[in-house]
Amino acid sequence: MPAFLWPAVLYALIFALHALLPARTVEGYVSGPDGKPLRYRLNGLVVFLATVLLWAGACWRGLLPWDAMYLHRWELLAGACVLGLLFTGVVVFTAPPVPNFFRGLFLGRVEQPRWLGGRVDLKMFLYLLGATVLELNLLSFGAHHLLRYPGEASPGVLLYLALFSFFLVEYLFFERVHLYTWDFVAEGVGFKLGWGCFVFYPFFYGIGLWATAELPGPGWPAWTLVPIALLFFLGWSFARGANMQKYFFKRDPGARALGIAPVAIGGKVLASGFWGLSRHLNYLGEVLMAVALTLALGHPEVLWPWLYPLYYVLMLGARQRDDDKRCAAKYGALWEEYCRRVPWRIVPFVY
Numbered sequence: 001m002p003a004f005l006w007p008a009v010l011y012a013l014i015f016a017l018h019a020l021l022p023a024r025t026v027e028g029y030v031s032g033p034d035g036k037p038l039r040y041r042l043n044g045l046v047v048f049l050a051t052v053l054l055w056a057g058a059c060w061r062g063l064l065p066w067d068a069m070y071l072h073r074w075e076l077l078a079g080a081c082v083l084g085l086l087f088t089g090v091v092v093f094t095a096p097p098v099p100n101f102f103r104g105l106f107l108g109r110v111e112q113p114r115w116l117g118g119r120v121d122l123k124m125f126l127y128l129l130g131a132t133v134l135e136l137n138l139l140s141f142g143a144h145h146l147l148r149y150p151g152e153a154s155p156g157v158l159l160y161l162a163l164f165s166f167f168l169v170e171y172l173f174f175e176r177v178h179l180y181t182w183d184f185v186a187e188g189v190g191f192k193l194g195w196g197c198f199v200f201y202p203f204f205y206g207i208g209l210w211a212t213a214e215l216p217g218p219g220w221p222a223w224t225l226v227p228i229a230l231l232f233f234l235g236w237s238f239a240r241g242a243n244m245q246k247y248f249f250k251r252d253p254g255a256r257a258l259g260i261a262p263v264a265i266g267g268k269v270l271a272s273g274f275w276g277l278s279r280h281l282n283y284l285g286e287v288l289m290a291v292a293l294t295l296a297l298g299h300p301e302v303l304w305p306w307l308y309p310l311y312y313v314l315m316l317g318a319r320q321r322d323d324d325k326r327c328a329a330k331y332g333a334l335w336e337e338y339c340r341r342v343p344w345r346i347v348p349f350v351y
């Protein structure tokens, strides 16, 4: 089968696993048309692990070279692009038209589209798909590096793989927390999320390894990996800490986080802990993790890997401004008070 068609098989497999494997059902944050919170089937981690195991089993049995996804990366990218466009077309054009055609195409006509009678929430499926295909790409790109430099592989590439895999597994482990984020409260499913999760997330996020898998290790002393890993986990603690604190607050505004009672303006806008340091410390955390991943590859002189942290800076910088506007409109005077108390947008004492 031509590699161009592999994404169709893989994406269908992930969809089927998500729809068929057992899942826990939880109540989400946003409401459905009946005004009640939507319910979600969550089995992301199981689907992710099952897919990785199936891929590893196929490679182990010799049905597929370990680095097949690296060797055929351009065909896979092209196949995923076509699928992403088809998917976007189906999701957007099967929904009733909206006043602004282009906004509907880009951000979706339906806020919370669901298939199979509500069994598959498309947003949750898309994030799961993106994370799983990205993991396979990373493992295959890493395998190519290991096969290219037997016995001399860069330890930084191994650290990169370990940290990135941790990043994806922990996202799926805390899948439920994702239901309380911007993606669920502010946008629908159109080209941005559909094409984004079919193509951009699984292929662009690994651009660092895509660009450096052929290169030998930099020969840096092993200890240099320690500060890089520490930088990654510092970023992780900012992002995860802030997201968890908000999640517990939204579920129970009186709940204590790490034993400390929250300070909330008007009982609604959290202004303590991570949310008292800046208005989006979670975004700073994402950027620090991206920088650490790029440094782990050991080739700061190659510019392509830097596109990954640069993307975060641009995307999250813009999102912070949009979110500020959304929250100012929603919370009014409470938000003004919050901005007065916590003047830093993302980086405490800097920005």
Ligand code: NDP
Binding pocket: 180, 181, 182, 183, 185, 239, 240, 243, 246, 268, 269, 270, 271, 275, 279, 280, 282, 283, 286, 319, 323, 326, 327, 330, 338
């Ligand atoms: P947030 O999780 O910060 O969600 C923003 C929403 O949270 C606001 O619209 C508001 O919604 C609520 N909120 C904001 N400030 C407060 C406050 N002080 N008190 C109470 N509620 C508040 O942002 P995102 O959804 O953008 O990001 C979630 C996570 O995902 C972050 O860690 C982010 O970095 C990460 N991310 C990762 C990406 C990736 O590609 N890896 C891409 C984008 C994000 P409400 O109406 O509920 O009050």
